[in-house]
Amino acid sequence: MNEMRQFIQPWRHVFKLDPDRELGDRELDAICRSGTDAILVGGSTGLTYENTAGLLSRLRSYELPCALEVSELEAAVPGFDVYMIPMVLNTPDTDWILGHHRRAIERFGSLIPWEMVLTEGYIVLNEDSSVARLTNADSRLSARAAAAYAEIADKLMGLPVVYLEYSGMFGDMDVVREVRESVEHSQLFYGGGITGAAEAEQAAALSDTVVVGNIIYRDVQQALLTVQAVKKTLKTTI
Numbered sequence: 001m002n003e004m005r006q007f008i009q010p011w012r013h014v015f016k017l018d019p020d021r022e023l024g025d026r027e028l029d030a031i032c033r034s035g036t037d038a039i040l041v042g043g044s045t046g047l048t049y050e051n052t053a054g055l056l057s058r059l060r061s062y063e064l065p066c067a068l069e070v071s072e073l074e075a076a077v078p079g080f081d082v083y084m085i086p087m088v089l090n091t092p093d094t095d096w097i098l099g100h101h102r103r104a105i106e107r108f109g110s111l112i113p114w115e116m117v118l119t120e121g122y123i124v125l126n127e128d129s130s131v132a133r134l135t136n137a138d139s140r141l142s143a144r145a146a147a148a149y150a151e152i153a154d155k156l157m158g159l160p161v162v163y164l165e166y167s168g169m170f171g172d173m174d175v176v177r178e179v180r181e182s183v184e185h186s187q188l189f190y191g192g193g194i195t196g197a198a199e200a201e202q203a204a205a206l207s208d209t210v211v212v213g214n215i216i217y218r219d220v221q222q223a224l225l226t227v228q229a230v231k232k233t234l235k236t237t238i
């Protein structure tokens, strides 16, 4: 297992922060001291070098691991611990699988710190989310189809991460369960619509890593409750 895979392996709970959204110092402090395992910085729109670097410098007052999800080349800021590169598996638009990646490598090839890079096989499942619109993802998948995409990532492509992305909506746990049963080697990330402890527990039982985003900006106290909920939940043995 490469070093970065090992680095993220213990992550059970992750807060995802969007550089394009405001978060006060008190809220950021509570998030960073919450006991979460890592901060993932990312967003679908509005990412710039300035707002990403600004958020990173605030985060660096804490000892938490920081990952950048690189979806906008201009916002690829140095100084993160790990760089996560999404590949959207369920899109007909090859730009989101290979195209942007090819252009990035053409432009920055020799500067890319490959030893710090991990690829995420994204399966985008909320058709009303910005990421689904942006990537033109085919989000209306049966559980079997979602699991087949996960097997492509896990078994054909050998990707370190499979990311079930319901961004903005709590997912269908039957779909998550079927995906869980299909993934053997990749680390399974679940993200989407977690607004409190009960949802966090359900997602934690069926995935390796639970990502909590939106609720941070709506109700930070609720967001904080998800940390212990995830940590106390054992993964279901399939």
Ligand code: 1GP
Pocket: 016, 165, 166, 167, 168, 169, 190, 191, 192, 193, 194, 211, 212, 213, 214, 215
């Ligand atoms: C978004 O998966 C994350 O990329 C988390 O989703 O914002 O709905 O919590 P929410």
